[in-house]
Amino acid sequence: MLKIWGRASSVNVQKVLWAADELGLTYRRIDAGGKFGGLDTPAYRALNPNGLVPSIEDADGTVVWESNAILRYLAARYGSGRLWPEDPVRRAEADRWMDWALTVIGEPMRILFWGFVRDPVHADGNAMAQAEDRLGEYWARFDAWLAGRGAFVAGDALSMGDIPVGCQMQRWSAFPIARPRLPALEAWHRRLQERPGYRKWVMVEME
Known part of the structure; x- marks a missing residue:
């Protein structure tokens, strides 16, 4: 299952959550950042060395961070002809x-x-x-x-x-x-x- 790290109040996390819903993806969101903290832990820094949200880990283990890069990845992998224009x-x-x-x-x-x-x-x-x-x-x-x-x-x-x-x-x-x-x-x-x-x-x- 796709995992999405980040608090839902972050505008950059909102991008990813909205895109995932548009694509009909099943995912689990994990609170991180802001009042939830957790961005400076060794485990999270291994996932995202910048210590920012959002980050994702796809079902096959692919990790992507930076919100627009995540959008492009999800659109290209799961939304060709929809969120990802073929032209x-x-x-x-x-x-x-x-x-x-x-x-x-x-x-x-x-x-x-x-x-x-x-x-x-x-x-x-x-x-x-x-x-x-x-x-x-x-x-x-x-x-x-x-x-x-x-x-x-x-x-x-x-x-x-x-x-x-x-x-x-x-x-x-x-x-x-x-x-x-x-x-x-x-x-x-x-x-x-x-x-x-x-x-x-x-x-x-x-x-």
């Missing part, structure tokens, strides 16, 4: 937005998360205001990509590319900030909210 052009589109969720919106999203949720006492108001403005611009770029292209990131079917961006979108929609009107983005988010795995793992209160 290399579509797959590149999915790949691109997966990486965008880390390299472009990841840092300003982190600033707002820490300021509103994790450590509001020490929040840097200027940094948060800048992050809010930057995110409005960045999400507008994604909205422009979605407009007229299909229901999801890489066409008419959900792919691995929707998952990291969709997890960040849920958090952005919950922050008490001003957001620009982005119709294509909002319609895409509504489509995600119809998916059971998204509702179960991603549409939860932030901790």
Whole structure:
């Protein structure tokens, strides 16, 4: 059976849990990180030398860490033609937005998360205001990509590319900030909210 290490409140763990549900996989989640600890034990460091979550161990003993690498592995192994687009052009589109969720919106999203949720006492108001403005611009770029292209990131079917961006979108929609009107983005988010795995793992209160 597939094992998934990580607390369910982690956005990176949520990616993996949602993907596993989309693929209909049987798995066991093991609480780790945050209040559960366990990341500095020799056993966990042997699994993931970085001491971060998520990590997975597949039924055949394959170990993968780094959330986007896990998504690509699960999609390629269990979701070819579904989460893993067979067309290399579509797959590149999915790949691109997966990486965008880390390299472009990841840092300003982190600033707002820490300021509103994790450590509001020490929040840097200027940094948060800048992050809010930057995110409005960045999400507008994604909205422009979605407009007229299909229901999801890489066409008419959900792919691995929707998952990291969709997890960040849920958090952005919950922050008490001003957001620009982005119709294509909002319609895409509504489509995600119809998916059971998204509702179960991603549409939860932030901790």
